[in-house]
Amino acid sequence: MADPHTNHGATDHGHDYAKEADSPGGLFMVYVVVLGLALANVGLSSMGLGRYGLVVQLGIATVQAFFVSYYFMHLRQGDKIVLLTALASIFWVGILFVLFLSDYMTRHMVMGW
Amino acid sequence: MSIAVPHGGPVAAPPPPEPTPAEPNYLNHSYGIWSWLTTVDHKRIGILYLVSISVFFVVGGLAAGLVRLNLLSYNSALLTEDAYNRAFTAHGVVMLFFFLIPAVPGVLGNFFIPMMVGAKDMAFPKLNLASWYVFMAGAAFGVWAILTGGIDTGWTLYPPYSSRSSQSNVVPGVIGVFISGFSSIMTGLNIMVTVHKMRCPGMTWGRMPLFVWSLYATSLIQLLGTPVVAITVLLLGVERVAGIGIFDPSIGGDPLLFQHLFWFYSHPAVYIMILPGMGVVSEIITCFSRKNIFGYHAVAWSSMGIAVVGFLLWAHHMFVAGISFYAAMLFSFLSMLVAVPSAIKVFNWTGTLYRGSITFQAPMLFTLGFLVLFTIGGLTGLFLATLGTDIHLHDTYFVVAHFHFVMVGGMVLAYMAGIHFWWPKMTGRMYSDWWSRVAASIIIVGFFLTFIPQFIIGYHGMPRRYPNYPAEFQVYNVMSTAGASILGLGYLLPAFYLTLSLFYGKKAPANPWSATGLEWQTPSPPTVHNFDHKPVVVCGPYEYAIGVDQMGRGLPEPPGPGEAQDPASRSGPTPPPGPQQKETEVVG
Amino acid sequence: MSASHHSPVLKHHFEDLGQQHASERLGMWMFLATEILFFGGLFGAYTCYRLWYPTEFEYASSYMNVKFATINTVMLITSSLTMTLAIRSARIGDRAGLYRNLLITFALGTAFMVLKGFEYAHDFHEHILPGAASFGGQIKSNAEAQGIDTGKVRLFLCFYYIMTGIHGVHIIVGLGCILWLVQQTYANKIPPENYSTVEVVSLYWHLVDAIWLFLMPLLYLAGAGLKTGGGH
Numbered sequence: 001m002a003d004p005h006t007n008h009g010a011t012d013h014g015h016d017y018a019k020e021a022d023s024p025g026g027l028f029m030v031y032v033v034v035l036g037l038a039l040a041n042v043g044l045s046s047m048g049l050g051r052y053g054l055v056v057q058l059g060i061a062t063v064q065a066f067f068v069s070y071y072f073m074h075l076r077q078g079d080k081i082v083l084l085t086a087l088a089s090i091f092w093v094g095i096l097f098v099l100f101l102s103d104y105m106t107r108h109m110v111m112g113w
Numbered sequence: 114m115s116i117a118v119p120h121g122g123p124v125a126a127p128p129p130p131e132p133t134p135a136e137p138n139y140l141n142h143s144y145g146i147w148s149w150l151t152t153v154d155h156k157r158i159g160i161l162y163l164v165s166i167s168v169f170f171v172v173g174g175l176a177a178g179l180v181r182l183n184l185l186s187y188n189s190a191l192l193t194e195d196a197y198n199r200a201f202t203a204h205g206v207v208m209l210f211f212f213l214i215p216a217v218p219g220v221l222g223n224f225f226i227p228m229m230v231g232a233k234d235m236a237f238p239k240l241n242l243a244s245w246y247v248f249m250a251g252a253a254f255g256v257w258a259i260l261t262g263g264i265d266t267g268w269t270l271y272p273p274y275s276s277r278s279s280q281s282n283v284v285p286g287v288i289g290v291f292i293s294g295f296s297s298i299m300t301g302l303n304i305m306v307t308v309h310k311m312r313c314p315g316m317t318w319g320r321m322p323l324f325v326w327s328l329y330a331t332s333l334i335q336l337l338g339t340p341v342v343a344i345t346v347l348l349l350g351v352e353r354v355a356g357i358g359i360f361d362p363s364i365g366g367d368p369l370l371f372q373h374l375f376w377f378y379s380h381p382a383v384y385i386m387i388l389p390g391m392g393v394v395s396e397i398i399t400c401f402s403r404k405n406i407f408g409y410h411a412v413a414w415s416s417m418g419i420a421v422v423g424f425l426l427w428a429h430h431m432f433v434a435g436i437s438f439y440a441a442m443l444f445s446f447l448s449m450l451v452a453v454p455s456a457i458k459v460f461n462w463t464g465t466l467y468r469g470s471i472t473f474q475a476p477m478l479f480t481l482g483f484l485v486l487f488t489i490g491g492l493t494g495l496f497l498a499t500l501g502t503d504i505h506l507h508d509t510y511f512v513v514a515h516f517h518f519v520m521v522g523g524m525v526l527a528y529m530a531g532i533h534f535w536w537p538k539m540t541g542r543m544y545s546d547w548w549s550r551v552a553a554s555i556i557i558v559g560f561f562l563t564f565i566p567q568f569i570i571g572y573h574g575m576p577r578r579y580p581n582y583p584a585e586f587q588v589y590n591v592m593s594t595a596g597a598s599i600l601g602l603g604y605l606l607p608a609f610y611l612t613l614s615l616f617y618g619k620k621a622p623a624n625p626w627s628a629t630g631l632e633w634q635t636p637s638p639p640t641v642h643n644f645d646h647k648p649v650v651v652c653g654p655y656e657y658a659i660g661v662d663q664m665g666r667g668l669p670e671p672p673g674p675g676e677a678q679d680p681a682s683r684s685g686p687t688p689p690p691g692p693q694q695k696e697t698e699v700v701g
Numbered sequence: 702m703s704a705s706h707h708s709p710v711l712k713h714h715f716e717d718l719g720q721q722h723a724s725e726r727l728g729m730w731m732f733l734a735t736e737i738l739f740f741g742g743l744f745g746a747y748t749c750y751r752l753w754y755p756t757e758f759e760y761a762s763s764y765m766n767v768k769f770a771t772i773n774t775v776m777l778i779t780s781s782l783t784m785t786l787a788i789r790s791a792r793i794g795d796r797a798g799l800y801r802n803l804l805i806t807f808a809l810g811t812a813f814m815v816l817k818g819f820e821y822a823h824d825f826h827e828h829i830l831p832g833a834a835s836f837g838g839q840i841k842s843n844a845e846a847q848g849i850d851t852g853k854v855r856l857f858l859c860f861y862y863i864m865t866g867i868h869g870v871h872i873i874v875g876l877g878c879i880l881w882l883v884q885q886t887y888a889n890k891i892p893p894e895n896y897s898t899v900e901v902v903s904l905y906w907h908l909v910d911a912i913w914l915f916l917m918p919l920l921y922l923a924g925a926g927l928k929t930g931g932g933h
Binding site: 165198232233234235236238249298302303305309310336337338339340343344345347348351355356357358359361364365367370374377537542595649 | 713714715720723724726728731732734735736738739741742743745746748749753754757813831832833841850852855856859861863865
Binding site for chain 2: 020081092095099100102103107109
């Protein structure tokens, strides 16, 4: 009986893989963006942003991480489960941060009544 | 039968082959210790785990024996205070990390997940073998740490005592925990990828057995939680070795940070321990009630719910440690939430039992014991989740009784149930029905006697981890130790009759319990590749009412209620024609 | 059950190469999730203390070597590019290109570790160390002069060494994996059908890079705006 799950059988042709390969130009563009952001991060920080320094730095790092994961790590290619795995891990780190901070930010607060 | 089946009989598919005596199966297809130590067959790896965790269960049990013997006397005749600390630490570390966490995922998960989803093996067979070796390496460190003097900090390893003052084998113990954590991650990863990518045709998420859902949820926790305890014990080890670290108050460090990081994993870890047991219960309760599960989607989603919500509760272990009052209130509220999916499961299991054709073989006895004991354990957890009452109950025997009810009365019983249920499939042998029922009964009675008194003394204020206590509590401690002895006897019995069954047990048919899962549609024991033809699934996993397995074929006669001998040897009236008609001759 | 002529790359428990590639990719991503949680615990701990001791942490950070860190960042990002190009080389069957890209990535990663070695040597020389006895030099004297609690400065230094150290261990493991890929290329085990072996290592490498992108500002740039302090 025909197996519905086998797509192109077990013999795959090399040129199928070449077609889906990244273009070097595209990769280089992403590289330039990420590099530029890194240098901007260093430059901006030395300008003394005060209270907003941390937010700006982490914001830039987040944008860099997005470019690396979306293009270099091929998240743009599909497979929802891979995307869900990536997002879930970030979400879980978020749980850790939020609930840790719920203690550390309120530790020195005295009870209201 | 209330369901009208429109077609004349089960969907045409080749009937499962009868096991012929000389047929090669996964056990006999290659011989020698080397073939076992280099196997990549998920079934053999499951057996490797079975043997090793059984050994660790004995080690942890002996440590428990030392603790309970010491508590017979209220002023500590048997062990010194220091030795007592090492005994209860050993009991905790071994039982949690080297028995409870790997038990069902490592043994039953490895063995049955590929079969239940209709695959030939796990997604990463070599990673699977590696996970057992990593587990053994970690356990070697841990057990070595215990046998060469022990650890005296409690399994919770709190600094600054564990990082500065403790004169015990903290570093090797911590290395053992760190290494065996990787085993946990590898197993969880393997299970998740297998479930995502290797299901056979027709096996949609909504047709997966609830055991698979539970193990998927467990694997999610293992994947996301274990790395945090890994970094935690690494930081602890660094602080102990280097003499300086991030938990050190003298440089502004916060010992509570260790507790936050530690419990971020260790609370979800208790759900790693219990969720597989809940999966086992779903499988057994349907089979031995001959009924479909009540509320499949509720049970499936509640497993996921427990996994997710379980990550939001950890600081209820720290209510009196010094966290902020506002955080304590938040965590108390969140801790109540996890009772909801757990209760949903208990209600659904009860609904499954209702109007079922219930029989009381050992797997079912263990499962019914689970239902009662887990419910009691879960309810007492609510007392501890409530901030006000926890102030009084924290670090008393009430906590000890609570977690033993859920972990032993819940998980160990579920593990025993699973072993008894799937033993014929794994080994191809039936064990003594009578002795298994006796063992289950002794374990349940022994368990009550051991741990109910602990609720009482805990409520009255006896602290945990103390070798000495006020004389008024002695009668309860003696009852508890007596119960522990009975419990020990109960655990010893399966060691005998299960081992004896390997040599003298009746050969098991393919489906002795007349269960619907794909794993029962293979010979007992299974062949190396599990299935001769790729299974195609046409219906849900518990179609007991219409008497079809997941491939749409008929089921053999279910075992009757009064079976003194194994269910395989039945001679009874011919069943009516239709979907319940036997496809295969039962060996007898 | 198996096809009469299946690819030598196909592992027997998989139905076809598509399933194999998808499984390998998902498996590595799940492992990456564990690494994210592993570092996440460290980052969470750092965040709590930075919230409590902002002045001391910014002061300590100003003594970190921003120049070295910037060069390291540039090298690591470049290595991510070459690693992704290596996947491309594998896909199109360009064996020479695969060698080249893998070896450049290896070289950049090694240079990262070498520079880190110099950085640590410099820190040791300046007594920028967390131990009670080893802490000294300018970072200590200036702190005492400004009334900054040296204990909490040392706490920052604990994080500096632990975070960069653990990150360094991950780089070294990555370098080992890249060497293995070079060996596999040499043994002709990476035809286009097996590009996913390169992809799987590349995913790990990118994560180590991404973690550095967060690590760097937290450790090196926290005090970059400070006029006082070392700030080199």
